Each structure stands twice: as C-alpha cells, then as structure tokens.
Amino acid sequence: MTAPSAPVIDAEGVGKEFVLRRRTRGLRRAATRVPAVSEVSFTVRPGETVGYLGPNGAGKSTTLKMLVGILTPTAGRLRVAGLEPARQRTELAYRIGVVFGQRTTLWWDLPLRDSFALLRRMYRVPAAEHRARLEELVELLELAPFLATPVRQLSLGQRMRGDLTAALLHDPSLLVLDEPTIGLDVVSKAAVRDFLRRMNAERGTTILLTTHDLGDVERLCRRVMVIDHGRVAFDGDLAGLRALAPVPRTLVVDLAAPAPPIDVPGARVIRTDGPRQWLELAGNPAAVIARVSHDHEIADLTLREPDIEDVVTRLYRERPDPSAPAIAGDVRHNVE
Ligand SMILES: Nc1ncnc2c1ncn2[C@@H]1O[C@H](COP(=O)(O)OP(=O)(O)OP(=O)(O)O)[C@@H](O)[C@H]1O
Numbered sequence: 001m002t003a004p005s006a007p008v009i010d011a012e013g014v015g016k017e018f019v020l021r022r023r024t025r026g027l028r029r030a031a032t033r034v035p036a037v038s039e040v041s042f043t044v045r046p047g048e049t050v051g052y053l054g055p056n057g058a059g060k061s062t063t064l065k066m067l068v069g070i071l072t073p074t075a076g077r078l079r080v081a082g083l084e085p086a087r088q089r090t091e092l093a094y095r096i097g098v099v100f101g102q103r104t105t106l107w108w109d110l111p112l113r114d115s116f117a118l119l120r121r122m123y124r125v126p127a128a129e130h131r132a133r134l135e136e137l138v139e140l141l142e143l144a145p146f147l148a149t150p151v152r153q154l155s156l157g158q159r160m161r162g163d164l165t166a167a168l169l170h171d172p173s174l175l176v177l178d179e180p181t182i183g184l185d186v187v188s189k190a191a192v193r194d195f196l197r198r199m200n201a202e203r204g205t206t207i208l209l210t211t212h213d214l215g216d217v218e219r220l221c222r223r224v225m226v227i228d229h230g231r232v233a234f235d236g237d238l239a240g241l242r243a244l245a246p247v248p249r250t251l252v253v254d255l256a257a258p259a260p261p262i263d264v265p266g267a268r269v270i271r272t273d274g275p276r277q278w279l280e281l282a283g284n285p286a287a288v289i290a291r292v293s294h295d296h297e298i299a300d301l302t303l304r305e306p307d308i309e310d311v312v313t314r315l316y317r318e319r320p321d322p323s324a325p326a327i328a329g330d331v332r333h334n335v336e
Helices: 060-067 089-095 112-122 127-140 156-168 186-203 214-220 238-244 285-295 308-318
Strands: 009-023 029-044 049-053 075-080 096-100 174-178 206-210 223-228 231-236 250-255 267-273 276-281 298-304
Touching: 009 060, 029 060, 029 075, 029 223, 029 231, 049 060, 049 214, 060 075, 060 174, 060 206, 089 096, 096 156, 112 127, 112 156, 127 156, 156 186, 174 186, 186 206, 186 214, 206 214, 214 308, 223 238, 223 308, 231 238, 238 308, 250 285, 276 285, 285 298
Parallel strands: 049 206, 049 223, 096 174, 174 206
Antiparallel strands: 009 029, 009 075, 223 231, 250 276, 250 298, 267 276
C-alpha cells in the first residue's frame, strides 16, 4: 500500500515515441518516428479528480495506456500506486480500475451478472465482499433490471454503467477513464457523472479522465491538464483555463423569417443562414435574449457553451509555441 500522502500517479519526463517501419520500393524499410508524448511530468494525489484534455492526436490515450501498463514509455520515469505500470501490470490491475469508453471489458454474450462473477474470480475478491460491493454499485447505477441481460443487448448507457461497475468491483483507489460519456444521451451522462462524483466524495477514489465534453469537466474535474503536441500546456482549474483562454458563448437565434443581422448591445452577429443567426455574446445572455425577443419574432433560441476544443484552440492562439513551458494555473494537489 502507498502512504496516504504519496502521489497515486508520479510521472517524470515521461515520453512515448512510436517507430513505424514502412517497406519502401526496394528491400529497405524506412523508419518514421512519431513522438506521441514528450517529457510529460505531473503528479496526482489521492482523492483528486483530474481532466486530461487536449485536441485529437494530442497524446491523451497514449498517456493513459502508459499509466495502466498497456504501453511502455520510451523516456522518463512513471509510477502508479507506487508501481511501474509496464513491468508490474498484473499487480497494478488490482489497484486501478480502467474504462475505455469506446470498448467494453464485459463478455459480449454473457449476462451482466456472469461478467461480474468472472471478474470476482479474476481479482480474487472474497465472496461476501464482492456481494456487498456489487449490491451497492448495482443500486447506485440502477443496474438491477439488466443483470440477466446479455451485454450485447444493452444500450450504450446501460453498458457503460456495467463497465463502471466492472472497473470498481475490486475497489481500486484509482479510476482511469478514457471518454467515459462518449455517445451517451443527456440522462445517461448525468447518471455517470453523478456516480463518479459520489465515488470520489464518499470513497475518495482518485479519478483521471480524458474527455471532449466540457460538461464532464465542469461536473467532475477540480483539476484540468491540457496536453497538446505531447506536452502539458496547462495545469490548473477550469476557471483558470477559462480566464487564460476566454471563449464567448454563442446565442443561436431562429427568426420567424430571414432578416438583416440583429443589432443589439452585448452581442454581434458572426454568421447567418436564412432565418438562423449566430450571435457572439459579450455580456449577460439574459439581457441579450430579452432584447432580441422584444425586437424580433423568434421561432427558437439556443445558448451554446464553448466546448473544450474551442477553449484549447484559444489557449494555443494565445500561446502558439507548443515547446514553451506549461502555463501554471492554480494547481491544487489536495482534496478539497
Ligand atoms: N500505435 C500507434 N502507432 C503509431 N502512432 C500512434 C499509435 N498510437 C497513437 N499514435 C500517434 O500518437 C499521437 C497521439 O495519439 P493519441 O491516440 O494518444 O491521441 P489522443 O490525444 O488520445 O487523440 P484522440 O482525442 O483523437 O483520441 C497521434 O499522432 C497518433 O497518430
């Protein structure tokens, strides 16, 4: 067991370079080096909830795969729960829970209940302990009606709840999640987020997750790390990231009929398409909405929050050199 204050994750200059060999016209094979992650250094302390964010191809999944021992770093030193993941992958499996949103660890043709029973044997969890934990997870995730259903017949949201249960049955102290809400509807997303918050608050489970969904970050992550070009570009909280890279909200207005660009204080039209107009908001959305509704006949209105891509793009516009040192935000290593 690691001491309570010891970091759950300790990464020091961790890098991963893929070497791709392609046969060229002759017999020689040309090697191309792909630096997926470059010298990433960070620690995560027990009880933290960390969003590991970045644009497509930034190196998030590669980092997660190194953390859980699927990939071996080509540089640096990595410890997870005090273990070296690639070398001590089996021992590590008892300490961590892993969910890759696009895949399942459950047995496709087996009822959920049987997958859980198999996992109990794999992790050698005592029967009474397993029963108690399963009961708790099934209740929290409202899985009782699906326990007898083969995994292939579950909806994506039901399957994700099953995967979360599978990842937590052996009571790991660290949960690593790759896009845990991808493809889920609003209700399922809310259920997954609420559940993860509870696990963190009540059991102290440390959570590291990648996501493209700003809602996941807002609801779950007290700390945010942005990675791009394989480097940590920001480490702090969401408010700090937003302050560094402010992205305005957009009001999408469907007018009853096409009209000239709407002219109201606190907003400017950035796009029009027939009766639809996009307004970038500078001030209070309520005042703008009231004014637009007063001046025009409205068919529909939607307030669009910036997504993570918008925030990260803005961050890079402010700081275009990816080799520059990370912007240190308000990093909080302690449980709040
Ligand atoms: N097995 C591999 N072999 C060669 N290159 C790889 C391999 N896996 C990833 N890469 C490359 O490493 C870089 C980082 O990929 P990675 O999947 O870690 O990004 P990501 O941040 O998870 O992206 P996304 O948000 O799209 O999932 C990319 O350039 C990718 O093409």
